[in-house]
Each structure stands twice: as C-alpha cells, then as structure tokens.
Amino acid sequence: MKYSYIDHLYCPKCENTYSHEEKNNLCECGSPLLVNYDLDDLKNNLKKEDLIGRAPTLWRYHELLPVTKEENVVSLGEGMTPLLHMPVLEKEYDVTTVWMKDEGLLPTGSFKARGSAVGVSKAKEVGIKEIAMPTNGNAGAAWALYATRAGMKSHIIMPIDAPLITRKEVYISGADLHLVDGVISDAGKIVGQSAHKHGWFEASTLKEPYRIEGKKTMGLEICEQLNWEVPDVILYPTGGGVGIIGIFKALKELMALGWIEKGKLPKLVAVQAEECAPIVKAFQEKKAASDFWPDSKTKAFGINVPKALGDFLVLEAIYETEGYAIAISDEDLLKEQQLVAQKEGAFICPEGAATFAAVRKLKEQGWLKSEDRVLCLNTGMGIKYPETVQEEAPILPKDATI
Amino acid sequence: MKYSYIDHLYCPKCENTYSHEEKNNLCECGSPLLVNYDLDDLKNNLKKEDLIGRAPTLWRYHELLPVTKEENVVSLGEGMTPLLHMPVLEKEYDVTTVWMKDEGLLPTGSFKARGSAVGVSKAKEVGIKEIAMPTNGNAGAAWALYATRAGMKSHIIMPIDAPLITRKEVYISGADLHLVDGVISDAGKIVGQSAHKHGWFEASTLKEPYRIEGKKTMGLEICEQLNWEVPDVILYPTGGGVGIIGIFKALKELMALGWIEKGKLPKLVAVQAEECAPIVKAFQEKKAASDFWPDSKTKAFGINVPKALGDFLVLEAIYETEGYAIAISDEDLLKEQQLVAQKEGAFICPEGAATFAAVRKLKEQGWLKSEDRVLCLNTGMGIKYPETVQEEAPILPKDATI
Numbered sequence: 001m002k003y004s005y006i007d008h009l010y011c012p013k014c015e016n017t018y019s020h021e022e023k024n025n026l027c028e029c030g031s032p033l034l035v036n037y038d039l040d041d042l043k044n045n046l047k048k049e050d051l052i053g054r055a056p057t058l059w060r061y062h063e064l065l066p067v068t069k070e071e072n073v074v075s076l077g078e079g080m081t082p083l084l085h086m087p088v089l090e091k092e093y094d095v096t097t098v099w100m101k102d103e104g105l106l107p108t109g110s111f112k113a114r115g116s117a118v119g120v121s122k123a124k125e126v127g128i129k130e131i132a133m134p135t136n137g138n139a140g141a142a143w144a145l146y147a148t149r150a151g152m153k154s155h156i157i158m159p160i161d162a163p164l165i166t167r168k169e170v171y172i173s174g175a176d177l178h179l180v181d182g183v184i185s186d187a188g189k190i191v192g193q194s195a196h197k198h199g200w201f202e203a204s205t206l207k208e209p210y211r212i213e214g215k216k217t218m219g220l221e222i223c224e225q226l227n228w229e230v231p232d233v234i235l236y237p238t239g240g241g242v243g244i245i246g247i248f249k250a251l252k253e254l255m256a257l258g259w260i261e262k263g264k265l266p267k268l269v270a271v272q273a274e275e276c277a278p279i280v281k282a283f284q285e286k287k288a289a290s291d292f293w294p295d296s297k298t299k300a301f302g303i304n305v306p307k308a309l310g311d312f313l314v315l316e317a318i319y320e321t322e323g324y325a326i327a328i329s330d331e332d333l334l335k336e337q338q339l340v341a342q343k344e345g346a347f348i349c350p351e352g353a354a355t356f357a358a359v360r361k362l363k364e365q366g367w368l369k370s371e372d373r374v375l376c377l378n379t380g381m382g383i384k385y386p387e388t389v390q391e392e393a394p395i396l397p398k399d400a401t402i
Numbered sequence: 403m404k405y406s407y408i409d410h411l412y413c414p415k416c417e418n419t420y421s422h423e424e425k426n427n428l429c430e431c432g433s434p435l436l437v438n439y440d441l442d443d444l445k446n447n448l449k450k451e452d453l454i455g456r457a458p459t460l461w462r463y464h465e466l467l468p469v470t471k472e473e474n475v476v477s478l479g480e481g482m483t484p485l486l487h488m489p490v491l492e493k494e495y496d497v498t499t500v501w502m503k504d505e506g507l508l509p510t511g512s513f514k515a516r517g518s519a520v521g522v523s524k525a526k527e528v529g530i531k532e533i534a535m536p537t538n539g540n541a542g543a544a545w546a547l548y549a550t551r552a553g554m555k556s557h558i559i560m561p562i563d564a565p566l567i568t569r570k571e572v573y574i575s576g577a578d579l580h581l582v583d584g585v586i587s588d589a590g591k592i593v594g595q596s597a598h599k600h601g602w603f604e605a606s607t608l609k610e611p612y613r614i615e616g617k618k619t620m621g622l623e624i625c626e627q628l629n630w631e632v633p634d635v636i637l638y639p640t641g642g643g644v645g646i647i648g649i650f651k652a653l654k655e656l657m658a659l660g661w662i663e664k665g666k667l668p669k670l671v672a673v674q675a676e677e678c679a680p681i682v683k684a685f686q687e688k689k690a691a692s693d694f695w696p697d698s699k700t701k702a703f704g705i706n707v708p709k710a711l712g713d714f715l716v717l718e719a720i721y722e723t724e725g726y727a728i729a730i731s732d733e734d735l736l737k738e739q740q741l742v743a744q745k746e747g748a749f750i751c752p753e754g755a756a757t758f759a760a761v762r763k764l765k766e767q768g769w770l771k772s773e774d775r776v777l778c779l780n781t782g783m784g785i786k787y788p789e790t791v792q793e794e795a796p797i798l799p800k801d802a803t804i
Binding site: 052053056057075076077078080081082083084088102104105106107108109145146147148149150151155157160164165167168169170171172173174176177178179180181182186189190193194197198337338341342343344345346347381382383384386389391392393394395396397398399400401402 | 454455458459477478479480482483484485486490504506507508509510511547548549550551552553557559562566567569570571572573574575576578579580581582583584588591592595596599600739740743744745746747748749783784785786788791793794795796797798799800801802803804
C-alpha cells in the first residue's frame with residue numbers, strides 16, 4: 001500500500017506534464033501546475049471507511065496528498081477543523097441550514113496552514129532548503145513557521161501595511177523578514193528577482209503546485225464531516241482563490257473514487273470585497289479570466305488580491321458548479337463579523353465574515369432558496385485582526401458594585 | 403446507555419454531597435466541589451475502543467462529563483488538540499522525548515475553551531440564564547463567547563491591564579464588559595457583590611464545579627493520544643491550577659476504568675513565574691496549602707494568580723504523583739518562547755513557554771533524567787500576546803532586490 005498515489009504534474013492550459021520528483025514552479029507556458037493521482041489504483045486499495053480511526057489531521061488523506069514518504073511530513077497538527085451548525089443565523093438569513101467550517105482552529109490561526117504544511121512537506125521531499133515568498137500576512141506567517149519546523153530557511157517579504165500580528169509571527173519563526181513600502185505585487189517582484197539571484201525556491205501562491213493540494217483537504221474534510229454528503233452551496237472568501245480551486249479538485253477526486261455521488265456538486269461561490277472584485281467582474285461579464293483591479297483596497301486584507309494567477313481556474317470552478325461570484329462592502333462585512341460573534345459566539349475574521357454577509361445578500365436577491373443548505377468558510381481567527389474591533393467598556397474603581 | 407455517568411457532587415474537604423441537578427457554587431464549608439461519576443457502571447458499559455470513530459472534540463468523552471442530555475451541549479468544536487513531537491528540543495534539553503500538547507488550537511485560542519464549554523453547557527442544563535466572572539483575560543473571552551453561543555447573558559470584569567485582545571473578544575461577544583483599575587482579586591470582589599445583588603450565577607474559577615471537568619479532558623486526550631500510555635512527567639503552567647487538578651482527576655478516573663495501568667501515574671509539575679509563585683513556595687515548605695503572594699507580577703499574565711482557591715488540590719496532585727513545583731523568571735520564559743518558535747516553528751504563549759524553560763532547568767538540576775518522556779502543555783496561542791514579540795525588519799523600496 002503506497003503512502004501517496006501521486007502520479008505526475010500537469011498543466012491545465014497546455015497539457016504538458018512534469019515529474020513530481022523534481023522541483024517545479026510554473027509550466028513553461030506560464031500556467032500553474034496541478035497534481036494528478038492514480039485514482040483508479042487508489043479506488044481499488046482504499047475505502048472511505050478505512051479513514052475511521054485515523055488521527056484528526058489533514059494527513060488522514062495522505063493517499064490523496066503529494067508527499068510520498070511519511071518521514072517527510074512536516075506537521076504542527078493541522079486539519080479536521082470544526083464544522084459547526086449555526087442555528088441562530090439560519091433563522092436570521094431564513095435558510096434551512098447554515099454551517100461554518102472554522103479554519104481559525106489551525107496552527108498559526110488561519111487556513112494558510114493547510115497549504116504550507118503540504119507545500120513545505122513536499123519541498124522537503126524534493127530537497128529544497130530555502131524558500132522565498134511575498135505575502136499579505138497569514139500565508140507568510142504559516143510558511144515561515146512550517147519552514148522552521150522543517151529545518152528550512154525562509155525569506156518573507158510583506159507590505160508594510162500587512163497585519164502586525166502576522167509580521168510578529170514571521171519574525172519569531174527566525175525567518176528573514178523584509179517589509180516593502182508598497183503592495184503585494186511589489187513584494188512579489190522583489191521575491192522574483194531575489195530568488196533568481198540567490199537560487200531560492202519561489203513559494204508564491206500557485207507558483208508552486210502543492211499549496212492547492214493542502215487547501216484541497218478543506219473539501220475532503222467537509223465531505224467526510226457531512227458523512228459523504230455535500231452542501232448545496234459553499235461560500236469562500238476569494239483572494240488568490242486557491243481554496244476554491246482546491247475544494248473543486250477535492251470534489252472531482254471524491255467523485256472519481258465513488259465516495260460522493262456523481263453529478264451532485266455543491267455550487268461554489270466566490271466572495272470578494274467591493275473594492276477588490278476582479279473575479280466578480282469577470283463572472284458578471286462571463287469571461288474566462290479576470291483583469292487586474294487597480295487601486296484595490298479592503299479591510300479584509302487577505303482577499304486584497306487584484307489579479308490572481310489562477311483566476312481562470314476559480315472561474316472554471318464557479319461555472320462548472322453553477323455557482324456565483326459576489327462582492328461585499330467593507331461596512332457590511334464588518335457588521336456581519338459583529339453579528340456572527342453576538343449571535344453564535346464565534347469571533348471570525350473579516351474575510352470569513354464576508355461569506356456570511358454574502359448568504360444574507362444572496363438570499364435577499366433570491367439566488368439562495370429557503371431550502372438551501374449552505375456552508376461558509378471562515379478562513380481565520382478574529383483575534384489576528386484586533387483592529388477590526390473597537391471596544392468600549394466602563395472603568396470601575398476597586399470598591400465598585402455594578 | 404446513558405449520555406453521562408455523573409452521580410453527584412462532593413466536597414473534597416468535608417465530604418458533604420450535593421445534587422448535580424441544582425445550581426451549585428462552593429460547599430457550605432467554602433471548598434470547591436468535585437464531580438463524582440458512577441465509574442463501576444461505566445466500566446461495564448464502555449470500552450476505550452468504543453471511542454474510535456467519535457468526532458474529534460472533547461465531547462467524545464461525554465460519559466465522563468457532567469452534561470446529562472446531548473441537547474444541552476454548547477460547542478464551538480473544542481478538543482482533540484494536537485500532541486506534537488518536538489525533536490529539536492529533545493536534543494536541546496537532552497531528554498528522550500518532548501511532547502507538546504498545543505492548546506492554542508481551540509476556539510478563542512486558549513485552553514480556557516475546555517472549561518467554559520463544559521461549564522456553560524452544564525449551566526444551561528440547570529437553567530442558568532446569566533453568569534458573572536472576574537478574569538485575567540482568556541477565561542473571560544472563552545466564557546463570554548460560549549455564553550453567547552448558549553444564548554446566555556454574561557457579565558465580565560477584568561483588570562485594565564489584561565491583554566487587549568481578550569478584552570476585544572469579550573466585547574464582540576456582546577457581553578457586559580467592565581474594567582477595574584486594580585487586579586483580578588479586585589475584579590473578584592466586584593463580581594461577588596454584583597452577582598449577589600442581581601442574582602447572577604458566579605462562574606469564577608472553582609466557584610462552579612464544572613470547569614475542572616472541562617479541563618480534565620486534557621488528561622483524557624493525552625492518554626488516548628498516547629494509546630493509553632502515560633508520559634513520565636507532565637508540566638503545566640499553574641495560576642488557578644484547574645488544569646493540573648483536572649488532569650490528576652482524569653488519570654484517577656482512567657485507572658478506575660482500567661483504561662490506563664494502575665500505579666503508573668505521571669509526575670505532575672506545576673510551573674509558576676518567579677514573581678508569582680505561591681504553589682512553589684508551599685511545595686518547598688511541604689505545606690498542604692499556599693499563602694497569598696503579595697505584589698505578584700509576570701508577563702505570563704494568565705498565571706498571575708496570587709492565591710488559588712484550589713491550591714490544596716494542586717498540591718495534593720503534586721505530592722501524590724511525586725511531582726514538583728518550579729518557578730521561572732520572566733526573562734527565561736520569554737527567551738524560551740523565542741527558542742520554541744525558532745527551533746520547532748510553534749509560536750506559543752508565555753505561560754506555555756514557562757513549561758519548556760522548566761524542562762531545561764529541571765534537567766540541569768538533575769530532577770529530570772535523560773530517559774524521561776516529558777509533556778509540556780502550551781495553554782494558548784502566541785498571537786494572543788503580540789506585545790511579547792518585538793519584531794524588527796528592514797524596509798525596502800519597491801524596486802529593491804535583496
């Protein structure tokens with residue numbers, strides 16, 4: 001029994017193939033690469049019931065992950081995050097079922113841990129010693145800490161405006177941290193040039209093929225946690241869009257394995273911020289790719305991505321599942337963040353809050369029906385963005401009584 | 403098959419008993435109350451193998467928890483936190499095995515979620531609508547958010563110097579938050595008077611009997627995760643000491659059930675801060691209870707507890723397991739926090755870091771042996787205390803190359 005059923009890498013644009021035993025970034029044609037598994041072979045060797053009793057981490061799906069030797073797994077205990085029922089919000093939004101998958105309960109407090117755990121593990125397996133990446137915050141924090149866990153050196157460049165806590169996470173990991181007086185695309189340029197100069201491996205979003213595989217485990221877990229049923233709709237806060245690509249890939253692989261029913265794909269919804277909504281614009285215009293969004297800004301910093309390298313894959317996932325793309329104003333998403341805390345006791349991040357605001361809006365618009373069972377992905381802990389909460393409280397003297 | 407095997411409450415000091423179907427705080431004699439289960443009955447009805455396949459939350463142990471009806475469970479998905487191997491630190495400290503149980507991966511980012519999940523659930527079961535408590539931060543955040551999840555009102559009083567992020571957590575939950583220009587004992591007095599005046603239920607540490615039961619699940623999980631073996635030593639950052647009391651109770655219950663070997667208790671070590679070390683002082687003087695520690699202070703805010711209500715139970719756990727009590731300076735615990743991040747990629751909290759510093763010190767002193775298998779409890783995420791990390795990073799212009 002093999003630990004992984006990975007077979008090769010392929011380009012979804014030009015269909016070129018590559019070996020997973022070598023270091024790979026983009027395809028020659030400039031497209032991100034995807035991982036292919038020998039699913040026919042796996043189907044004969046693994047039943048979904050075999051998962052019962054495995055430890056509650058994303059490595060329970062190791063056959064569907066790219067790391068071929070267990071000793072290369074770099075782990076901080078990531079995966080099997082809670083799938084919570086939100087009964088108060090169901091009434092508030094008037095839909096049958098609202099679930100939240102809480103990705104805050106991961107090492108480093110965000111869903112970025114999934115991509116970095118799998119990405120760093122595979123980097124270790126192919127002999128990479130030094131990585132470099134630009135980041136808006138959470139990804140850099142995750143990759144820096146996992147790189148340290150792997151005994152690898154990391155070079156992280158982030159905009160000077162990125163959330164302060166993520167900067168501290170990178171710093172304490174021992175990474176080589178630089179700030180740039182600019183935005184993520186400026187950081188990306190510095191990484192590209194510096195990586196080329198020093199021979200560092202570029203681990204930028206989708207420039208390495210394995211982050212998607214880590215994010216894919218969100219989709220695997222959702223299906224397993226719902227006892228191999230799928231929700232009607234999954235809403236995902238979309239910046240680079242790796243999560244939506246990964247979830248779509250998970251669903252297709254599970255269908256190929258016969259673990260979920262064929263032809264019953266959940267509708268995938270990309271949720272963006274109003275002032276950074278390139279995918280929404282492309283969706284409205286029925287395009288296959290997005291245009292660069294100039295002067296993008298949003299308080300949901302993690303989805304401030306003006307042009308995603310995998311935009312065509314995100315749009316494909318939306319179109320093929322008969323999904324949707326919707327933009328939420330910062331005002332609305334911050335209001336919803338408060339509401340989710342006050343109604344359900346969950347302090348979620350602004351990006352996650354955008355998906356709840358989207359449920360409200362899509363129900364009001366009639367795109368969601370009362371009978372829909374919807375799932376919101378909260379991609380991180382609220383405490384990583386303390387500045388989104390302006391608290392007030394009376395100060396009492398020592399001898400007071402309320 | 404019963405959901406819970408709870409039988410009654412009892413006083414460990416005067417042996418008075420109470421019904422778990424009523425609201426209870428302290429015993430008439432002033433001691434905290436403990437929960438008794440019908441373990442003989444449970445032994446006949448549950449095998450440890452029956453746990454396999456249950457969801458990875460602390461509710462997998464529902465037979466050993468006080469909530470009698472599943473519908474009263476208030477959950478944000480808490481439990482089954484990672485038990486990580488720390489291979490680099492093993493060499494650093496020269497001991498055979500170092501594990502870390504990472505309690506940061508819980509709702510609200512700290513181990514306080516365990517006590518509040520179980521405490522709030524049982525409060526709901528006995529009909530409590532409104533709770534009040536003093537807090538140094540993390541407990542208040544957890545109880546406020548879980549109370550909201552339960553549809554309960556909470557009144558939280560915290561010192562003005564408590565960590566800012568925890569204040570924001572309480573605020574966003576919709577709780578009634580007050581700050582006091584004083585320390586936790588001042589907050590406690592205000593809570594006592596105000597709760598009495600308004601008829602609120604006092605949920606202060608050990609003033610209600612169920613927080614221990616939640617914390618007990620740390621001990622249950624450690625044993626299950628180690629395949630029903632126990633470590634040689636467990637180190638726990640000790641403020642109120644509920645965790646160490648809970649772990650000790652878990653071990654005794656598992657022995658009574660025959661799930662772990664009789665007579666092989668791990669040594670329990672209470673780790674405190676040098677400037678707030680009442681348990682350490684009592685241990686050195688071989689006393690059964692501690693004295694109030696005046697002018698206590700430490701950057702590990704969560705263990706700034708000058709006199710714990712359950713001090714005699716903490717000391718009993720240490721004495722009965724042939725454990726130890728040790729104090730760490732703030733300088734040493736902050737240094738160790740950095741080291742754990744830089745060696746293992748885990749950004750832990752200062753309280754958790756104190757346990758690693760304690761391993762180093764106890765090995766140097768010879769109390770720990772090279773062959774010992776030790777387990778450190780990290781009680782929360784490092785990101786909840788961003789002020790403990792002073793980061794520095796060069797700022798680059800947009801067109802730079804490193």
